Amino acid sequence: MVKNSIDKRVNTRGRTQSPRAKTNLSGYMFLTPWLIGFFVFTVFSFCYSLYLSFTDYNVLTPPRWISIQNYVEMFQDPDFWHSFKVTCKFALVQVPVKLFFQLLVAVLLSRATKFMRVIRTCFYVPSLVGGGVAVALVWGRIWSNNGAINQILESIGLPTVKWLADPNVALYILILLGVWQFGSGMLIFLAAIRDVPKNLLEAAAIDGASKTRSFWKITFPMITSSVFFNLVNGIIGSMQAFSSAYLITGGGPLKSTLYFGLLQYRTAFQSYEMGMASAMAWFMLLVIVALTAVVFKSNGAWVYYQDEM
Amino acid sequence: MKKIACLLLALVMLFGLIACTPKDPAANTPKETDPPKPEETTAAPVETTEAPIDYTDVEFEISWWGSDARHEQTIKIVEEFEKLYPGLKVTISYAGYGDHFSALNTRAVGNDLPDVFQMDISKLDFWAKSGQLLCLDDMIADGSIDYTNMAPAYTDGGLIDGKMYGEVCGVNAYCMFYDTKLLEDNGIKLSTNPTYSEFFAVAKEVYEKTGVKAEVNAGWIRNLEMYLRSLGADQMNADNTQLGMTAQQLVDFWTMFADAYKTGALVMPGDFEVTNAEAIAANHVWYVASQTSSLAGFETTAGRSLGITTYPEADNRTQAATYMRPAMLWSASANTEHPELVAAWMDFYANSTVVYDISGTDRGVPISSEIRTYLEANATDADIRVNEFLDYLAEEGNSSLLPAPTPDGYGTFQTRVLETDEQIKYDLLKPEDFLATAEAIIAEGNAEIAAKAAAAAAG
Numbered sequence: 179m180v181k182n183s184i185d186k187r188v189n190t191r192g193r194t195q196s197p198r199a200k201t202n203l204s205g206y207m208f209l210t211p212w213l214i215g216f217f218v219f220t221v222f223s224f225c226y227s228l229y230l231s232f233t234d235y236n237v238l239t240p241p242r243w244i245s246i247q248n249y250v251e252m253f254q255d256p257d258f259w260h261s262f263k264v265t266c267k268f269a270l271v272q273v274p275v276k277l278f279f280q281l282l283v284a285v286l287l288s289r290a291t292k293f294m295r296v297i298r299t300c301f302y303v304p305s306l307v308g309g310g311v312a313v314a315l316v317w318g319r320i321w322s323n324n325g326a327i328n329q330i331l332e333s334i335g336l337p338t339v340k341w342l343a344d345p346n347v348a349l350y351i352l353i354l355l356g357v358w359q360f361g362s363g364m365l366i367f368l369a370a371i372r373d374v375p376k377n378l379l380e381a382a383a384i385d386g387a388s389k390t391r392s393f394w395k396i397t398f399p400m401i402t403s404s405v406f407f408n409l410v411n412g413i414i415g416s417m418q419a420f421s422s423a424y425l426i427t428g429g430g431p432l433k434s435t436l437y438f439g440l441l442q443y444r445t446a447f448q449s450y451e452m453g454m455a456s457a458m459a460w461f462m463l464l465v466i467v468a469l470t471a472v473v474f475k476s477n478g479a480w481v482y483y484q485d486e487m
Numbered sequence: 488m489k490k491i492a493c494l495l496l497a498l499v500m501l502f503g504l505i506a507c508t509p510k511d512p513a514a515n516t517p518k519e520t521d522p523p524k525p526e527e528t529t530a531a532p533v534e535t536t537e538a539p540i541d542y543t544d545v546e547f548e549i550s551w552w553g554s555d556a557r558h559e560q561t562i563k564i565v566e567e568f569e570k571l572y573p574g575l576k577v578t579i580s581y582a583g584y585g586d587h588f589s590a591l592n593t594r595a596v597g598n599d600l601p602d603v604f605q606m607d608i609s610k611l612d613f614w615a616k617s618g619q620l621l622c623l624d625d626m627i628a629d630g631s632i633d634y635t636n637m638a639p640a641y642t643d644g645g646l647i648d649g650k651m652y653g654e655v656c657g658v659n660a661y662c663m664f665y666d667t668k669l670l671e672d673n674g675i676k677l678s679t680n681p682t683y684s685e686f687f688a689v690a691k692e693v694y695e696k697t698g699v700k701a702e703v704n705a706g707w708i709r710n711l712e713m714y715l716r717s718l719g720a721d722q723m724n725a726d727n728t729q730l731g732m733t734a735q736q737l738v739d740f741w742t743m744f745a746d747a748y749k750t751g752a753l754v755m756p757g758d759f760e761v762t763n764a765e766a767i768a769a770n771h772v773w774y775v776a777s778q779t780s781s782l783a784g785f786e787t788t789a790g791r792s793l794g795i796t797t798y799p800e801a802d803n804r805t806q807a808a809t810y811m812r813p814a815m816l817w818s819a820s821a822n823t824e825h826p827e828l829v830a831a832w833m834d835f836y837a838n839s840t841v842v843y844d845i846s847g848t849d850r851g852v853p854i855s856s857e858i859r860t861y862l863e864a865n866a867t868d869a870d871i872r873v874n875e876f877l878d879y880l881a882e883e884g885n886s887s888l889l890p891a892p893t894p895d896g897y898g899t900f901q902t903r904v905l906e907t908d909e910q911i912k913y914d915l916l917k918p919e920d921f922l923a924t925a926e927a928i929i930a931e932g933n934a935e936i937a938a939k940a941a942a943a944a945a946g
Contacts, residue, residue: 234942236895237592238617242945322760343757345913431756432909447589449898450613 231456241453248457257433257441258458264349265438269416272353277408280360284367285393298368305361311425317355318342318426342427345434352422352435363408370404371397402481410470417466438462543574547828548601550580552587553849556784560846567841568832575828595619600820603832606653608644608813612892615647621819621829623651631830633838641854644813644889653816654833657851659780660811660880661709664793666699666773673697679796679879680807683714686774686799687747693773694752701774702754702763703799705744706908708901709776710798714740716808716887717800727891728940730900730932737925739801742918745911755912764788779876780814780851783869792868795876809886811877814851852877896939900932 206213231248233241252258287298307313320326321341328338342348374397382392420439423429429436429444438458446455551561558581569575580601582590587605594600600619614620623645626632632654634642645653665677670689673696677689690701703710712722715732724731747753759766763775767789777785779795786793797809817836819829836842840861843853848870853859866874880886907924910916916924 238595238614238619242942319760323757324759340757342760343755430909432913432915433906447585447592450592450895 227456227459230453231460233453235452235456236450237452238450244453248454249461252454252457252461257436260433261436261438261441264434264436265417265419268349268353268419268437269413271350272356272416273409273412275353276357276360276363276412277405279357280363280367280408281405283360284364284371287364287368288371298365301364302361305359311421314355314422314425317351317422321351343431345430345432348427348431349435352419352426355422355426356416356419363411366404366408367401370401374400399482403483406473406477406481410473413469413473414466417462417469541574542572543576545572545575545825545828546578547575547603547825548578548580549603549832550587550591550601551605552582552584553605554784557846557849560849563845564836564842567839567845568835571831571835572828598822600822602823602825603817603819603829605656606816606818608816609892611645611653611816611818612647613895614818615650615652619821620652621821621823621826623654623819623830623833626826626830626833627651631827632833636855636857637837638856640811645816653813653818654837655813655816655851655854656836657780657814657848657853658811658877659778659814659851660809660877660886661713661776661778661798662809662876663703663796663798664767664775664777664782664785665796666767666789667792667794669693669697669699669773670794677794677796679876680885681796681799682802682804683743683799684802687743687750687752690747690752690774691750694750697773699770699773700752700754700758702766702772702776703774704753704908705741705911706905707776708904711737711740711904712890713798713808714801716810716890717804717806719805721890722893722897723891727894729936730929732929734922734925734929737929738921741907741911741921741925744908745918748912756909762788767791767793778814779873780848782873783847783849783867786869795872797880807880807885807887809880810889811880811886812889848873894936894940895943896936897932899935900928903928903931 230241232243232245234244234247235241283301287294287301291297304313322328323338323340323343325341327341331338339347341351378396379392382396387395418439419437420443423435423437423440424443427435429440439462442455442458442462445451445458549565551557553561561581562579565577565579569577578601580590581587584607588607588610591600591604595617606614606620623632627634641658642651642655644655644658645651670677670693673693675689675692675696678685681689686701686703690703693699693701705711708722711732715721715736718736720733720736721731723729744753748755754772759769759771761769761771763772763777764785765788766772767775767785768791775785776798782793782795797807800808817833819826819833823829837853837855838858840858843858843862847867848862852874853862862870863874907916907928
């Protein structure tokens with residue numbers, strides 16, 4: 179009998195099947211439950227919503243093809259541009275502020291103090307309770323005209339502010355809610371800071387570098403990959419903001435907190451214009467893709483990955 | 488050891504999967520997307536309350552919206568219904584108002600509507616015309632739903648184009664509630680059917696004497712509706728194709744409110760973030776908008792007795808604005824597999840005294856004259872006052888006809904009214920610009936209604 183080479187096995191039909199192909203196949207088979215879910219719930223919905231964006235669809239009657247009319251109407255709607263502006267403003271303020279706090283607290287916590295674990299958990303808890311409904315409602319009550327914040331201000335003699343009723347202030351209160359939930363990003367920074375090789379920092383200390391200098395010249399450049407990660411996540415998350423406006427201000431006052439996601443929700447579920455809402459969704463998708471593409475393109479210039487040495 | 492751990496883990500995941508399957512596997516089987524079947528030949532008039540048929544395997548679902556109190560009551564009512572059908576286990580689902588309709592929309596797409604669900608008069612037209620609702624005419628005609636004690640005025644709320652698509656649960660009327668003790672203690676009187684002049688004067692007096700405000704504004708569409716109706720106009724014109732108000736009427740309405748906002752007697756944005764009933768309890772407001780069916784619940788939360796008036800009406804009014812309307816309805820899915828149970832439920836709900844022993848007038852004043860008589864014997868104080876108010880409305884000249892439901896596209900105008908009110912409250916819209924704004928939003932509203940009508944005709 180001819181001895182086959184190690185790389186091939188011949189099955190009864192004479193076809194060859196390398197062990198690698200066999201491993202791949204079993205890998206894919208393990209993936210099938212997830213793949214099925216992915217195709218049915220994500221890919222299908224994705225494609226169907228693209229189709230719907232070219233139709234007039236009010237859920238109870240079948241979709242009616244109207245080609246690009248939704249997009250034309252959408253770009254001419256002042257509310258659309260206003261909500262896009264509000265969302266961009268929201269993202270533009272929240273992302274850097276949140277990153278700053280994430281980094282700041284991570285740096286503070288990176289010094290191994292005795293109660294570090296407890297303190298770290300305390301900082302993480304706000305994001306655990308998460309973007310939940312209960313938290314948003316409580317936040318709304320705290321900042322309301324008769325809420326806790328104003329009561330504290332009154333008791334120490336400071337003037338109160340109509341936080342959520344003033345169109346110039348309300349958005350910042352919602353941004354604050356997002357920033358308050360900085361915990362998960364902070365943990366990522368914390369892990370990255372811990373990963374910085376200690377010998378580099380020691381060498382710098384021996385050479386007489388101050389703590390600040392060694393942070394900005396050594397630690398920070400080495401954690402830029404985490405900064406990049408948090409930045410991209412932050413952009414995507416804040417452009418998709420919805421629940422804080424829906425639950426706390428309802429888009430008001432005077433539409434100052436009308437997020438794009440909220441306008442889209444109303445178009446879909448109050449005006450029953452699913453086609454238009456799908457068009458809005460695709461617009462936002464393209465915007466987010468463009469923004470993340472820009473960030474990705476720039477990463478060569480400022481992001482350091484540990485495996486490129 | 489590792490193998491045992493792996494096996495255990497696999498078993499746990501398997502059990503998790505099994506536990507996650509829906510209770511009602513048949514609910515996921517797709518139903519055909521046929522044109523609506525207005526009626527099926529009901530399974531013979533054998534469906535009496537002593538039916539010996541076993542209903543154990545029957546899948547029947549009822550869905551409604553409401554507060555916790557209503558949920559508990561309705562669950563008990565469903566249990567009473569189940570007693571009539573041995574083995575029947577009705578699947579129930581309930582949510583808040585908005586979530587209820589969002590869920591219905593989603594389920595309509597999947598042809599998976601509940602057999603019976605709560606319907607709101609403002610949405611009845613939309614749902615009926617989309618073919619998703621079962622027509623109840625035949626079941627009423629053959630007596631499966633017994634309407635012998637129902638005067639048409641009470642049941643007509645469920646008619647769309649002359650066909651019955653919903654059973655009216657009860658009637659109520661839009662009205663205002665006021666804190667009787669606060670007014671009495673300060674020697675202030677408010678008539679049952681006030682004009683805006685009277686109301687603003689009372690509000691100012693209450694605010695000056697007590698600091699408590701009234702929750703009345705120009706953005707709530709109901710205020711505008713009642714104002715217009717008292718002048719002989721309405722939200723829509725006579726054949727429901729265009730908006731029914733003139734720009735000048737809007738201007739007069741806004742001017743009235745712009746002046747009133749300056750007095751500080753009306754609630755402004757951000758004043759409080761609780762519900763109206765809680766705000767009364769906390770002495771933030773004394774006058775709120777609601778409907779008669781909510782009186783009992785309001786009084787419980789507010790912790791005090793409340794008086795009832797109609798919505799304020801225009802000073803130069805020519806007729807009564809208020810109308811009696813269905814508080815809510817029961818509608819059925821056109822694709823239901825059990826129209827006989829649908830009829831049984833509708834009949835049970837309309838005619839069985841046990842329903843009203845449990846829930847009283849929570850869904851409005853009952854449509855059956857027999858039930859109304861039955862309830863009088865056990866009426867609570869709140870019920871008596873509601874009945875008095877409705878009797879007042881039923882008197883000649885104190886109420887007018889139910890308007891047709893507003894058409895698709897009306898929401899745009901409604902949103903603009905709300906936005907304009909906000910601008911007036913923040914003093915961003917000046918009185919000299921009222922006319923231009925009124926003309927603009929009327930034009931926009933009409934365009935949107937026409938566009939939706941054209942789309943519906945084309946589709």
